[in-house]
Amino acid sequence: MNILKPLRKRVLGRVHVPAVTLAHGGGGKAMKDLIDDVFVSAFAPLDAHVLEDQARFDLAALARHGDRLAFTTDAFVVDPLFFPGGDIGKLAVCGTINDLAVGGALPLYLSCAVVIEEGTKIELLRQVAMSMAETARSAGVSIVTGDTKVVQRGACDKVFITTTGIGVIPQNVSLGIEGVRPGDGILVNGLLGDHGASILCARGDLALDTEIESDCAALHELIGALLRAAPGTRCIRDATRGGIATVLNEMAEASGVSIDIDEAAIPLRDEVRGFCEILGLDPLYLANEGKIVMAVPPEEIDAALSTLRAHPLGAGAAIVGRAGSGEAGRVTMQTFFGGRRIVDMLVGEQLPRIC
Template sequence: MNVMPRPPKRRLGQVHVPAVTLSHGGGGKAMKDLIDDVFISVFATGSPEALEDQARFDLAALAAHGDRLAFTTDSFVVDPLSFPGGDIGKLAVFGTVNDLAVGGAKPLYLSCAVVIEEGMKIDELRRIALSMAKAAAEAGVTIVTGDTKVVQRGACDKLFITTTGVGVIPPDRILGIDTVRPGDGILVNGLLGDHGAAILAARGDLALESEILSDCAPLHGLIDALLEAAPGTRCIRDATRGGIATVLNEIAEASGVSIEIDEGAVPLREEVRGFCEILGLDPLYLANEGKIVVAVPAEEIDAALAALRAHPLGAGSSLIGRASRGEAGRVTMQTVFGGRRIVDMLVGEQLPRIC
């Protein structure tokens, strides 16, 4: 990581670059053409029902995957739209895939609703739609329906994407953040804070240059491997906004346990540690987009760790702490200097528009 002066912004020449206009949001021919050109052409996967106003699935076919439908939504407002390791499109697909996966669901279908600022370059929109299509293919989900709105210049910041996901949970999977018991192990699947640090560096406002990539990745394969090896797993949460500190607090509160983590066992990249020192940030609160916090019963810790480490997205997995009978809802950390400090819920805002 180097602290560097920011290069001057490049100016576009006078070449005409096709851009989104308000007529692309009017519901008429321009909108249909834009949707056909930018979205349908890359999302539609041969299914005649793909991207109709309403998608339809046979309930019997869904039931082949499990007994419960999972349903989750997220809006993505990340700034900038592209950053090292990803962009808003990839994030919008993997983010919702992960929200399904951490509940034990097999992710199946996504909807995609976009709000576009007038003036956005169509090429940039196309690039992001392609990124979504590629991410969906990688995660094995289909984008089946969507919506497009255009607002006048200044009424939104380039592009917001809302994805909603549908998945199915196999019958044997019972996960819940209120099921953690004293003695359970708390695991993470690798280096923390990369997404937050990558966004921060990409914003450029802080004149930081780094090689850190967002960890943005689909986690359902890793979670399948974990649940196979450690079927007693209590709960899984993705540590996005608010970082692992927020997830640990939510688990401790919901389960009525105390959680103690060991600073020395928390996997952190040296560059991220450096970032946080310079900027006065706490890495426990940095956002991740490819990291989960897992609680497993004591007797399954070894099996869980081995399964996580055997997966490409879990090579850096670590047992970072334990649940205990201490004060309910309290999260503490044994520091590398031998002290102990409280890890509270995030009170202010570290980094707006991180996802």
């Protein structure tokens, strides 16, 4: 009888200095200790005994979820790293999950590559890694591989993160930005602009008494419920950089339709509206990290709205406009004052480094 030799349990290293040095990126024991102590301890199962240079998946297991893979990648350079309602770690996980989910995919696996500035506190890295791990676990997603690089002081601002995600698209799910049709309702799942406002307030450049929390959240469960209730949904996009205005322009141009929205129907909290008035910002261009824009056929709008509003991340859902057969690619808004104005795609940056 052959007896398999038991695998020797891998002993995780520990960092014994308070801040990152260039040696932590040098490929030796210091780097192993940093990866083990900060990242492996947060992301990997407690009995992890080996680390490979790649994650490995059973194709048959993936195929049980659907017939197509979805693959996305994103980089996160937000300033500051921690803000009301989130941090760069939570943002990286949620942002990548949402990029998969808006295509109808079930998010399954993430990678994490971290660029760290020399001198960054180890405790700060621990907080970021634990936030990523907790966000991924609560979303049912695994962080399965990654990379760490250390650069000299001044070459980056503390921490930059790149995450890549893999998901599986179920059969019969077909969402695309080119699918919007005249008559479709344009829906959002709640209050807009919170993330952009939160980031600017967190920088401390303005003496504002109101603390606005980011809407950073993973939306795959909400999207799954929406697609079950309104399977004819044409298109879903997350309104991150450039806000809802940029997403609407992309949808109108790709689908060859016009889109008309109603300013009075756009959900904004009073604090964000006042914040924008003080600073001369347009809330349509403010970034969101927990909001999606959906094009839904007329016969499914009621079902979509009721389903969204029944979920905590869609309680403020609203129909903000309609797609039409006017000039292709043109987005217009009915204003509070009864006039109409063109809503162009964002030119330049309203707020730097918001995600």
